[in-house]
Structure formats: structure tokens, C-alpha cells
Ligand SMILES: [Zn+2]
């Protein structure tokens with residue numbers, strides 16, 4: 001087959017399983033409902049790689065319900081539920097402020113379930129949603145912050161091109177006891193600001209990208225006591241598999257790259273991450 005077709009075919013193939021981790025960790029942010037493998041297969045492949053737990057993120061009411069169901073059926077899965085920052089403005093545009101409130105009420109009901117360990121992913125996304133959706137995003141984010149505090153659950157934040165407003169809203173509302181920046185995307189100064197506030201920082205496969213030196217500088221600055229690791233699968237597959245489908249079993253690739261940045265052994269970093277995950281979601 002011609003070279004380009006061969007390269008294209010390889011892009012679609014799941015990367016080979018990495019060497020398993022000796023110290024098991026969790027994938028703190030994944031979207032099983034967007035991945036090709038079934039739940040059982042994803043869990044088995046992850047466990048074989050030393051990834052013994054995952055946090056399934058539900059991004060709208062229907063997917064949040066699915067996350068809660070699948071977490072009730074599997075000990076290795078914890079659920080997080082929310083209206084994604086890009087979802088909230090869509091709901092409000094389609095069914096008005098009352099429609100958004102009704103959807104948030106459904107999220108609140110699911111969030112009270114014991115297998116649901118976090119509100120998320122919520123936050124602000126000024127990259128995909130334009131200024132016309134900012135008010136709905138912010139209102140939804142504030143409600144999720146309040147719910148996390150009321151239920152004493154973790155808060156998982158999606159922050160895209162919105163660092164200042166995310167930090168401001170957290171300050172204004174008062175952040176929940178356990179607040180996580182998922183797919184951390186700030187620089188070293190942002191990592192310092194998060195560390196000062198006690199926010200957890202979860203790094204994804206993009207920390208391995210050649211262009212991501214500012215992100216590696218942020219990781220270098222972040223205290224090990226506040227680090228988590230995630231895939232955000234099926235997105236953000238780590239180097240050298242960038243562009244191919246991501247899944248929880250690839251956590252070791254990202255964790256090893258993180259350990260190199262921190263100047264730590266892989267086991268030492270994994271011990272920190274395992275303990276942090278327990279503190280946040282356990
Ligand atoms: Zn996100």
C-alpha cells in the first residue's frame with residue numbers, strides 16, 4: 001500500500017500496551033463513552049497496565065446518568081457529573097434559563113449518589129464558546145461550585161483560555177475543599193497560583209508534546225502533593241502515539257514523562273499520585 005495510506009491505517013490502530021506500573025494509579029479523567037473499547041475491555045487493559053481505577057466524566061445529563069450507572073456496576077469506576085462548559089450555553093440557547101436550571105437540578109440529583117465522587121467537568125471554555133455563551137457558562141460554573149461544597153464532593157474544572165476568570169469565580173464563590181484543574185493548561189505562574197490555593201493539577205498526554213515546554217515548566221513548579229494524572233481519552237494521546245486513539249491503559253506513558261520532568265522515579269511519583277487521588281475522590 002502507498003506510504004501515506006499505510007501511515008493513515010497506523011493512525012487508527014490502538015497503541016501497544018506499555019510496560020505496567022509497579023505502583024498502581026488511577027486515570028483521574030476519562031470518557032469511556034467516547035472510546036471504541038467496551039467498558040469491560042477498557043478496565044481489563046487498564047488494570048493490566050497498573051491503572052486500577054478510573055474516573056468517568058459525564059458531560060451532559062444523559063452521559064452523567066450513564067456515568068453514575070456504570071460506576072454503580074463497577075468498583076473500579078468512580079463517576080463525575082456535570083454540564084460541560086460548552087454544554088451549558090447550548091442548553092440555555094435551546095431552552096432558556098429555565099431549561100438550564102432544570103438540567104442543573106438533574107445534575108444535582110445525580111451528584112448526591114455515593115458512587116459519584118465529583119462535580120465535573122465544569123468551568124469555563126472561551127475557546128469553543130464565544131462571548132455570547134459566557135454568561136450561561138459562568139452561571140453554570142457557579143452552581144457546580146455551590147453543589148460541590150454542599151455535597152462535600154470534589155470539583156473538576158475544565159479551563160480553556162479562561163485562567164483568570166476561573167480563578168476569579170473560585171475566589172468569589174469560595175472553592176470547594178478539593179478542587180482539580182483537569183488537563184492542566186497553565187504556565188509555571190498559574191501552577192504557583194493553584195498551589196498557593198491548594199488546587200490539584202491533573203496532567204494529560206499533552207505534557208509530552210514537543211510544543212508543550214510551558215506546560216512542563218508548570219509541572220516542574222507544581223508540588224508533588226497536588227499532582228494527578230489523566231488521559232482525557234479518547235483525546236490527547238501521549239507521544240510517541242500522538243494522533244492514535246487514547247485510552248486509560250496509556251497512563252504509564254504520561255506518568256513516565258511526568259516523572260522525568262519532576263526528576264523522580266516512576267514509583268515515587270506514582271505513590272504521590274495514588275495518595276492524592278485517594279484524598280480527592282476517595
Ligand atoms: Zn475538559
Ligand SMILES: [Zn+2]
Pocket residue numbers: 029031057121232
Ligand atoms: Zn474531559
